[in-house]
Amino acid sequence: MVSTATVTGFSPRILVFSTNNISDPGIDLAGSRHLHYSATVSTMSVPCSSGLKPGWILHAFESGLDGVFIASDGEECALLPDCAERTSRIVSQAHELMRAKGLEPQRLKMAAVCSVCAEPFVNYMREFSQMLTTMGPVTHAP
Amino acid sequence: MSEQRRLGVYICHCGGNISDYVDVEMVKDAFKDDPEVVVAETTMFACADGTQHEMIRDIKEKHLDGLVVASCSPKLHQITFRGVAKRADLNPYQYTQVNVREQASWAHTDDHVGATEKAIGLVRAAVAKTKLSPELGGWVGGLGAMFPHGTSGREQIDLLVAEIATRPSITVLTDAELVSKSGSFGNYVTEVRIHGQEEVVTTDVGTIVVATGFDSYEPEAGEFGYGMEGVLTLPEFMAIVDSSDGPLTYQGKPVRTIAYVYCVGNRQPAGGNEYCSKFCCSATVHASIKVAARDAAVHQYHLHRDIRTYGKYELMYTESRERGSVYLRFPDDTPPSVARTADGHVAVTVVDALTGNEELTIPADLVVLVTGMVPRENSDLTSLLKLPVGGDGFYNEIHPKLRPVETVVAGVMIAGACQGPKTLSESVASGLAAVTQSAGILMKGFAELDPLVATVDTAACTGCTTCVETCPYDAISMITCEGAAVAAISAAVCKGCGGCVPICAQDAIDLLGYTDAQMRASIESLTKEPVS
Numbered sequence A: 001m002v003s004t005a006t007v008t009g010f011s012p013r014i015l016v017f018s019t020n021n022i023s024d025p026g027i028d029l030a031g032s033r034h035l036h037y038s039a040t041v042s043t044m045s046v047p048c049s050s051g052l053k054p055g056w057i058l059h060a061f062e063s064g065l066d067g068v069f070i071a072s073d074g075e076e077c078a079l080l081p082d083c084a085e086r087t088s089r090i091v092s093q094a095h096e097l098m099r100a101k102g103l104e105p106q107r108l109k110m111a112a113v114c115s116v117c118a119e120p121f122v123n124y125m126r127e128f129s130q131m132l133t134t135m136g137p138v139t140h141a142p
Numbered sequence B: 001m002s003e004q005r006r007l008g009v010y011i012c013h014c015g016g017n018i019s020d021y022v023d024v025e026m027v028k029d030a031f032k033d034d035p036e037v038v039v040a041e042t043t044m045f046a047c048a049d050g051t052q053h054e055m056i057r058d059i060k061e062k063h064l065d066g067l068v069v070a071s072c073s074p075k076l077h078q079i080t081f082r083g084v085a086k087r088a089d090l091n092p093y094q095y096t097q098v099n100v101r102e103q104a105s106w107a108h109t110d111d112h113v114g115a116t117e118k119a120i121g122l123v124r125a126a127v128a129k130t131k132l133s134p135e136l137g138g139w140v141g142g143l144g145a146m147f148p149h150g151t152s153g154r155e156q157i158d159l160l161v162a163e164i165a166t167r168p169s170i171t172v173l174t175d176a177e178l179v180s181k182s183g184s185f186g187n188y189v190t191e192v193r194i195h196g197q198e199e200v201v202t203t204d205v206g207t208i209v210v211a212t213g214f215d216s217y218e219p220e221a222g223e224f225g226y227g228m229e230g231v232l233t234l235p236e237f238m239a240i241v242d243s244s245d246g247p248l249t250y251q252g253k254p255v256r257t258i259a260y261v262y263c264v265g266n267r268q269p270a271g272g273n274e275y276c277s278k279f280c281c282s283a284t285v286h287a288s289i290k291v292a293a294r295d296a297a298v299h300q301y302h303l304h305r306d307i308r309t310y311g312k313y314e315l316m317y318t319e320s321r322e323r324g325s326v327y328l329r330f331p332d333d334t335p336p337s338v339a340r341t342a343d344g345h346v347a348v349t350v351v352d353a354l355t356g357n358e359e360l361t362i363p364a365d366l367v368v369l370v371t372g373m374v375p376r377e378n379s380d381l382t383s384l385l386k387l388p389v390g391g392d393g394f395y396n397e398i399h400p401k402l403r404p405v406e407t408v409v410a411g412v413m414i415a416g417a418c419q420g421p422k423t424l425s426e427s428v429a430s431g432l433a434a435v436t437q438s439a440g441i442l443m444k445g446f447a448e449l450d451p452l453v454a455t456v457d458t459a460a461c462t463g464c465t466t467c468v469e470t471c472p473y474d475a476i477s478m479i480t481c482e483g484a485a486v487a488a489i490s491a492a493v494c495k496g497c498g499g500c501v502p503i504c505a506q507d508a509i510d511l512l513g514y515t516d517a518q519m520r521a522s523i524e525s526l527t528k529e530p531v532s
């Protein structure tokens, strides 16, 4: 079997960090409804996006990923009332680490994905994949 | 009726022992604008038999639900007036005694102005204390016939209270405030302060159910004419309907025409109260049926954006129309306006979307603003229990469908309209869910905790305390380990969010199940070439 990636040449690998209670169920729902997005998008679920280390994001790029997307809980986070601010802080710290390594900051995106946000999630993935395809693979030598 | 109280306040002359030094008429006048003080009287001797009879008559005829007597020391007559309350079928603890003799008039015979001001302050304080909802039943306890079955709210509450009284396993504390919660899931210790007293009641509890309800939207002065005579909110209107029989009157005059303006304070544009309160259409439609049943000649106009009498409540909508109610739909962006007419009436002007946006003016005796629910101010409780509050200001459950009464705080459940607008049966359903959930936890006999909590590498910790401040659950504290101050995380209190992990500059915190090593290894493995 040949994957879409092989046929079209470059298909960016995207790592999505989702959250156990909110965004991961939303991403599940996209699958349940057979809404398609690129198979080079993979999800890793954590309890809360405020627990992500900026270093993990950098590590993803160093491991060959082309984009990282944080599907956060936004205002809905039941664990931390200031989750959105905490996650934004992590994103800016990661952006700094990325800049220092010559990585374009656009390769890291964050958006709130709710537990029924199937369509928005798929749209985010389409747009993000398109953008990363235009940018091409990570070129620096980590 | 709303949770508005109906208090009687009696100020005693005590022959002259009080009134020679305290201006009792001034004390009485201090309450003339308080809508919850229904009776304010001065009396020559409050303790006289005749006066006691008058109080009992007032309590019964004016449906008083609280009593304040400003006279002598409670040591003298507290029992007397508790007896008065009892004989009038009023809970004797709904009575507050104010000492304006020993502690105002007699103590300040040299300072009439000072004594009067002090007395006003003391009586105000007692009124405020009495008002504080010590009765069980919330809003429902003040309502008459309710939708969908026409049963009286008060009677439903009385039945439940009688049922509770037969169960020794239930202890009810009214006029009680949760003042602290400590311990961890399975071992909570709560402190409750009753009647504002100094000492607190300490109890070990397994679970806590929060059912603190809602408030009714209070329109701004001038909002849809609010403040004009004849313009009422839904709870104010219900109070009038439920406290009388026969054809409806308002301030002694018969009510011939009522205009209801729906969606006041709800479904507002972005930034306001955007949600729908769900109960108000049905409650108003039901009220209009009650009014029509008492006097078929009353004209009732319902000005609405759309009627949400969902499910079987649709039948009430049909019945209301069959009984003569007229429904006029106005466009979302053109709300009606309310103005006073030359002949002293109020009139509502509305654009009727269903007759080609024709503008109609309806003169009415009463304009009822169908006010929805707003979150109740409860910030002390919210921060004490660390309850999550949603964008609309109501409490948030973990998931509305999957875990509808649990909060992120283990063992703390929410139920009823504190979660968001609900009808009575919806509130009861969530109450049942919360007690079932609680029973499940209690009957197990032990508490099971999620082991995926954060841990500190004490060797790496420098004791900077940043993590301590950042944990909203107070799960992190400082301990001494081999002579050095280091952070320690309570496995029982930690929620396992991991929020402290990226905050630690020393990388000394790991979330079990999501450790640094685990996360890095998974990330690397994602991109390994697939096996060919």
Ligand SMILES: Cc1cc2nc3c(=O)[nH]c(=O)nc-3n(C[C@H](O)[C@H](O)[C@H](O)COP(=O)(O)OP(=O)(O)OC[C@H]3O[C@@H](n4cnc5c(N)ncnc54)[C@H](O)[C@@H]3O)c2cc1C
Pocket (backbone or CB within 6 Å): B001, B002, B133, B135, B136, B137, B138, B139, B140, B143, B145, B146, B147, B148, B176, B177, B178, B211, B212, B213, B214, B215, B216, B234, B235, B238, B279, B283, B286, B376, B378, B381, B415, B416, B417, B418, B422, B423, B424, B425, B427
């Ligand atoms: C005018 C009106 C008419 C209505 N008519 C109907 C109807 O006909 N049918 C229907 O189905 N629904 C009706 N409703 C809706 C119904 O009243 C609600 O669904 C119901 O009251 C919700 O119950 P609850 O117990 O969640 O909240 P509440 O009734 O608000 O009760 C909450 C209780 O918690 C107490 N409390 C609050 N904070 C604290 C604290 N910190 N510590 C201790 N205690 C606290 C309050 O004093 C109160 O006793 C009506 C509502 C209104 C306003």
